[in-house]
Amino acid sequence: MGKWFGAYGGQYVGEVLKPALAELEKAVIEILPSEKFRSEYLRLLRNFVGRPTPLCPAENLTEELGGASIYVKMEGLAHTGAHKINNALGQVLLAKHMGKNKVIAETGAGQHGVAVASAAAKLGLSCEIFMGSVDVKRQQPNVFLMKQFGADVQVVEDGTKTLKDAVNAALKDWVRESKRTAYVLGSALGPYPYPDMVRDFQRVIGDETRSQILEMTGRLPDEVVACCGGGSNAMGIFTAFLEDPVALTAVEAGGFGDKPGEHAVRMNGGGQTGIIEGYKSYFLQTDDGQVQSTHSISAGLDYAGIGPQLVQLYETGRVKFTKAYDSEVLQAYQEFAQKEGIIFALESAHAAAEVLKKASQMKKNSIIVVNMSGRGDKDLFITAGELYTHEWKTFLNEEADRLKDRSVR
Numbered sequence: 001m002g003k004w005f006g007a008y009g010g011q012y013v014g015e016v017l018k019p020a021l022a023e024l025e026k027a028v029i030e031i032l033p034s035e036k037f038r039s040e041y042l043r044l045l046r047n048f049v050g051r052p053t054p055l056c057p058a059e060n061l062t063e064e065l066g067g068a069s070i071y072v073k074m075e076g077l078a079h080t081g082a083h084k085i086n087n088a089l090g091q092v093l094l095a096k097h098m099g100k101n102k103v104i105a106e107t108g109a110g111q112h113g114v115a116v117a118s119a120a121a122k123l124g125l126s127c128e129i130f131m132g133s134v135d136v137k138r139q140q141p142n143v144f145l146m147k148q149f150g151a152d153v154q155v156v157e158d159g160t161k162t163l164k165d166a167v168n169a170a171l172k173d174w175v176r177e178s179k180r181t182a183y184v185l186g187s188a189l190g191p192y193p194y195p196d197m198v199r200d201f202q203r204v205i206g207d208e209t210r211s212q213i214l215e216m217t218g219r220l221p222d223e224v225v226a227c228c229g230g231g232s233n234a235m236g237i238f239t240a241f242l243e244d245p246v247a248l249t250a251v252e253a254g255g256f257g258d259k260p261g262e263h264a265v266r267m268n269g270g271g272q273t274g275i276i277e278g279y280k281s282y283f284l285q286t287d288d289g290q291v292q293s294t295h296s297i298s299a300g301l302d303y304a305g306i307g308p309q310l311v312q313l314y315e316t317g318r319v320k321f322t323k324a325y326d327s328e329v330l331q332a333y334q335e336f337a338q339k340e341g342i343i344f345a346l347e348s349a350h351a352a353a354e355v356l357k358k359a360s361q362m363k364k365n366s367i368i369v370v371n372m373s374g375r376g377d378k379d380l381f382i383t384a385g386e387l388y389t390h391e392w393k394t395f396l397n398e399e400a401d402r403l404k405d406r407s408v409r
């Protein structure tokens with residue numbers, strides 16, 4: 001645990017938030033390592049989340065590409081469909097052990113919100129999710145799921161009405177109510193101690209992958225690839241391999257072009273150092289230091305900032321960063337669906353695209369692992385709209401007509 005990752009990280013918050021963060025730090029140090037907490041968390045990971053998730057050999061693509069053996073870490077088989085539940089469950093359980101009776105969280109795409117709402121329902125805490133009104137419109141299926149889990153969804157109308165405004169609204173609420181409320185942050189970023197805590201809840205992905213690949217092949221992989229929004233699934237799988245001779249590659253959202261606003265590439269010259277939302281890191285910024293708008297076909301990779309530990313690992317050269325364009329992502333999504341029977345989430349399909357580019361150039365007996373951080377069911381409205389446009393439009397129109405009839409009845 002540490003406040004800093006080289007020059008990055010820290011805790012840049014106003015005096016009003018410091019007591020709540022100090023209370024959280026104390027809980028992370030005292031409660032997380034306790035036998036009582038560990039045994040309950042591990043039991044829930046097994047019985048509720050469905051861990052361990054499998055490591056699946058992608059034999060057909062391996063044979064077709066003729067290079068490295070490809071393995072897929074099937075995080076998308078976790079309950080609620082993505083790795084987000086590992087961290088959401090951990091933080092909600094910690095809140096319960098701290099004596100809180102309510103959790104609040106921000107959400108953009110809705111995956112973190114759904115995971116928190118589900119964990120809160122399971123553990124009997126009330127739950128409020130802050131979401132920008134633009135995201136609410138784009139992600140109605142996830143809003144519906146959060147409500148089914150009993151969460152109260154607060155629609156944020158400030159600023160650009162997206163994730164950063166949801167974070168600000170949630171933080172304001174936390175200041176008012178921190179005595180009974182815990183704030184559950186969704187990626188390995190934000191003010192200390194969140195980057196450490198989120199990474200530690202997610203490192204189960206890498207720990208499992210390490211022992212699975214050793215058991216299956218008798219050796220470590222040559223390379224591990226993960227997509228990178230805020231960085232929680234990447235840090236989750238990379239942490240177990242940091243001390244090993246294993247190449248680590250993070251894939252950012254290349255969007256539809258290289259101009260500002262067309263992508264979310266913060267590394268390799270895209271972003272600049274800044275202090276935003278309580279921590280120091282790289283951010284996509286305009287010339288006058290405002291947060292730059294971003295684009296990605298995947299709702300979970302279009303964040304302007306990135307976790308501070310990943311910036312340190314980039315600057316030391318331990319983690320290499322690359323990008324995948326939207327069009328490459330859709331191709332990889334289809335390749336893995338048709339050749340391996342696996343539907344990747346669009347976020348994770350960025351990592352899949354990198355593996356498809358690289359595997360054929362690697363030696364035949366080498367091993368590459370890709371983290372499928374989520375499954376693609378949640379993206380149906382995007383993927384079907386892109387790949388099945390006419391039929392999908394007809395289906396949606398007919399469904400809208402059917403609902404019109406229902407409201408008349």
Ligand SMILES: Cc1ncc(COP(=O)(O)O)c(C=O)c1O
Nearest residue numbers: 229230231232233300347373374
């Ligand atoms: C399936 C999936 N993968 C990846 C991400 C990106 O987040 P992170 O970089 O924190 O793993 C998200 C975010 O919503 C997601 O839903």
